[in-house]
Amino acid sequence: MKHITSVDGSSWTDPDCPVARTLDIVGDRWSLLIVRDAMDGARSFTDFQHRTGVARNILTERLRRLVDRGILRREAAPSGRRQLYVLTDAGRDLFTVIVAMRQWGEGHAFADDETHSVLLDASGLPLARLQPTDSHGVAVDVDSTTVVRADRSDHATP
Amino acid sequence: MKHITSVDGSSWTDPDCPVARTLDIVGDRWSLLIVRDAMDGARSFTDFQHRTGVARNILTERLRRLVDRGILRREAAPSGRRQLYVLTDAGRDLFTVIVAMRQWGEGHAFADDETHSVLLDASGLPLARLQPTDSHGVAVDVDSTTVVRADRSDHATP
Numbered sequence: 001m002k003h004i005t006s007v008d009g010s011s012w013t014d015p016d017c018p019v020a021r022t023l024d025i026v027g028d029r030w031s032l033l034i035v036r037d038a039m040d041g042a043r044s045f046t047d048f049q050h051r052t053g054v055a056r057n058i059l060t061e062r063l064r065r066l067v068d069r070g071i072l073r074r075e076a077a078p079s080g081r082r083q084l085y086v087l088t089d090a091g092r093d094l095f096t097v098i099v100a101m102r103q104w105g106e107g108h109a110f111a112d113d114e115t116h117s118v119l120l121d122a123s124g125l126p127l128a129r130l131q132p133t134d135s136h137g138v139a140v141d142v143d144s145t146t147v148v149r150a151d152r153s154d155h156a157t158p
Numbered sequence: 159m160k161h162i163t164s165v166d167g168s169s170w171t172d173p174d175c176p177v178a179r180t181l182d183i184v185g186d187r188w189s190l191l192i193v194r195d196a197m198d199g200a201r202s203f204t205d206f207q208h209r210t211g212v213a214r215n216i217l218t219e220r221l222r223r224l225v226d227r228g229i230l231r232r233e234a235a236p237s238g239r240r241q242l243y244v245l246t247d248a249g250r251d252l253f254t255v256i257v258a259m260r261q262w263g264e265g266h267a268f269a270d271d272e273t274h275s276v277l278l279d280a281s282g283l284p285l286a287r288l289q290p291t292d293s294h295g296v297a298v299d300v301d302s303t304t305v306v307r308a309d310r311s312d313h314a315t316p
Contacts, residue, residue, distance in 0.1 A: 005269045013187065014210075016275050018263025019194050019256055025267060029171065029185040036177050039300045052172075070266075087300070090266045095300050098177055099290045100258040105176025108228075108248045109183060111163045115308035117174050121292035122302050128293050132257045133286045134279035142197045142245070142253050144280050150273035 004070050004090065016150040025069050026094065030054055030062045032101070035087070035094050038072060043084040066091075100130050162228050162248065174308040183227050184252065188212055188220045190259070193229065193245070193252050201242040202235070224249070258288050 006012075007024050014020035026032055030052065034042075037051045049059055063085055066072040071091040075084045087094075102119055110116050118126060134140050164170075165182050172178035184190055188210065192200075195209045207217055221243055224230040229249040233242045245252075260277055268274050277285060292298050 003269045004267050005272065013191070016273065017194075018260045018267060018274050020191060020263075021267035022259040022263035023187045023190055025263075027185075027187040027190060029181045032181055032185060033171070033178060036175075040305045092300055093262055093265065096288050096290055097255070097258040097262055100255040100288070101180040102176045104251055104255055105178075105180035105183075107251065109162050109176060109179035111161045114163065115174065116176050116179075117305050117307050120304050120306055121298050123292070125293050127298060127303065128291045128295065130254050130258070130288055130290060132254055132288060134281070135283050135286050137286065140279050140285060142250055145285065146278050147198045147275050148278055149275045 007069065022097075026066075026071060028062070030058060031066060031071075032094075032098070034059075034062055034066060035071065035091060036098055038085065038087050038091065039095060039098060043086065044077070044082055045085075048085070096130070099127065103127075103129055165227065180255075184224075184229060186220070188216060189224060189229075190252075190256070192217075192220055192224060193249060194256055196230065196243065196245050196249065197253060197256060201244065202240055203243075206243070254288070257285065261285075261287055 004021075004025055012021055013024055026035065033052050033054075034048055037048055040051075042048050042051055045059065045063070048054075048063070049056060052059065054062075063072065067074055067085070070088055071094070072085045073088050075086050076082075077084050099119065106116060121127060132140050132145075162179075162183055170179055171182055184193065191210050191212075192206055195206055198209075200206050200209055203217065203221070206212075206221070207214065210217065212220075221230065225232055225243070228246055229252070230243045231246050233244050234240075235242050257277065264274060279285060290298050290303075
């Protein structure tokens with residue numbers, strides 16, 4: 001697998017932490033909305049612009065960055081005249097992150113009388129709720145888990 | 159359940175979309191790193207400052223915002239002299255989002271020879287990989303799911 005091991009030549013906010021690296025790569029509102037729209041079928045600059053409503057200069061910059069970071073790749077449209085932006089495997093793998101955000105938003109960011117978009121499976125039914133579990137399938141939460149820092153003592157680089 | 163139905167009096171980027179609302183609420187690198195650290199036991203301003211390394215003025219602003227948005231709440235420390243920041247239920251529910259980001263980062267943002275922190279269950283084992291599934295427990299992905307927009311025609315407000 002190709003790994004993303006640096007961002008724009010600048011250093012990671014917190015090099016040992018996979019959460020922090022993910023945020024360095026896509027932790028920006030527009031970047032994740034672009035990923036959301038790519039998952040929902042947006043391919044061209046115009047698609048992304050219509051769906052996000054973001055300013056063209058910001059969209060241009062974010063698309064370039066997502067390509068540089070290996071989340072999207074450029075493809076020529078069948079007509080050959082336009083460029084399309086397609087999710088890479090790493091980009092497709094953000095599906096779980098987007099689903100987790102969607103489910104949190106459904107639960108916490110809408111009043112009872114507000115409608116929202118829904119993500120449906122092939123039968124037209126909502127997905128099951130994502131639930132972190134241990135390796136035996138038992139539900140875990142903040143209280144039953146612990147972060148263990150990386151041991152960097154064997155690293156020559158500072 | 160108490161819902162977060164507006165952000166700082168400004169309008170939502172994309173009012174119908176739970177992903178977009180979640181990003182409006184916590185879609186910022188520092189906010190999500192603060193949530194990560196709160197899940198890992200950070201409680202005081204100093205804890206958050208040491209762990210994130212963020213500038214004090216930015217940290218002050220982000221903590222205030224996370225309190226306003228119902229992700230953290232302020233509590234007096236037992237000594238009564240310091241203020242602590244504790245995750246609300248909505249904040250604790252972001253655990254799934256953080257785990258999804260962590261697992262993506264583990265898979266895509268580290269080279270094979272790089273070490274990273276790990277999230278372990280009570281037995282010291284890594285969590286199972288989060289996998290979006292349909293209501294029968296069958297794995298789903300980008301290709302087998304569809305976003306259906308909210309029907310806002312029954313809404314009186316524009």
